Amino acid sequence: MRILSVNVGRSFDAEWAGKLGRTAIDKRAVPHRVAVLRNGLAGDERADTPNHGAPSHAVYAYAREDYDWWQGELGRDLRDGRFGENLTTAGLDVNGALVGERWRVGSALLEVTGPRIPCVVFRNWMDEPGWLKRFTRAARPGAYLAVVEPGELGAGDEVEIVSRPETGMTVADAFRARHGDADALARVLAVPGHAPEWDELAARAGRADG
Incomplete structure (x- = not known):
């Protein structure tokens, strides 16, 4: 399990980038090692800080294996960083990671916080019908990570899973549950100590069904 590519990007103006009209989704691979700060990678920007600026969204990881699957679906090449991720991984089941598990990458310690939720900027950037x-149906969202210990990392670094909750929800289950999958929501609700938001989601779903 390793980092295939480290990707950063600067904000730029774009008419298609939602109400803000500005985005930093275009991440590009860098050849050097990168400092990992509390709020993300050095040299990386996030234009929409209200939606993407939280500490829980400091770093975004996506698996090369999922890119390869999408290439078959879309019939086009997808370079590392095309989905706006900071870390393109190889040999790591990013969507099967448990929320709360921790990865040692280089000298930094990262914690999985949940799935990426697609937005209108992502839709317009991809320009796919x-x-x-x-993207929602495929349930291959990639994972957001918080920075537990700052450090530095680079392409080729191994990803070591240093801790993993005994019971928990996977990134994919959290994604499916948020998008109306009743079985996934049931698995999330079965996790001891799950966040109250999941009970609220279940209650809303119950009212809708009723």
Whole structure:
């Protein structure tokens, strides 16, 4: 399990980038090692800080294996960083990671916090028909990570899973549950100590069904 590519990007103006009209989704691979700060990677920007600026969204990881699957689906090449991720991984089941598990990458310690939720900027950036529905249906969202211990990392670094909750929800289950999958929501609700937001989601779903 290793980091295939480290990707950063600067904000730029774009008419298609939602109400803000600005985005930093275009992440590009860098050849050097990068400092990992509390709020993300050095040299990386996030334009939409209200939605993407939280400490729980400091770093975004996506698996090369999922890119390869998407290439088959879309019939086009997808370079590392195309989905806006900071870390492109190889040999790591990012979507099967448990929320709360921790990764040692280089000298930094990162914690999985949840799935990426696709937005209108991502849809417009990809320019694929029905992209949000297709991305949601595939349930290959990649994972957001918080920075527990700052450090530095680079392409080629191994990813060591240093701790993992005894019971927990996977990134994929959290993603599916947020998008109306009743079985996934049941698995999330079975996790001891789950956040109250999941009970609220279940209650809303119950009212809708009723």
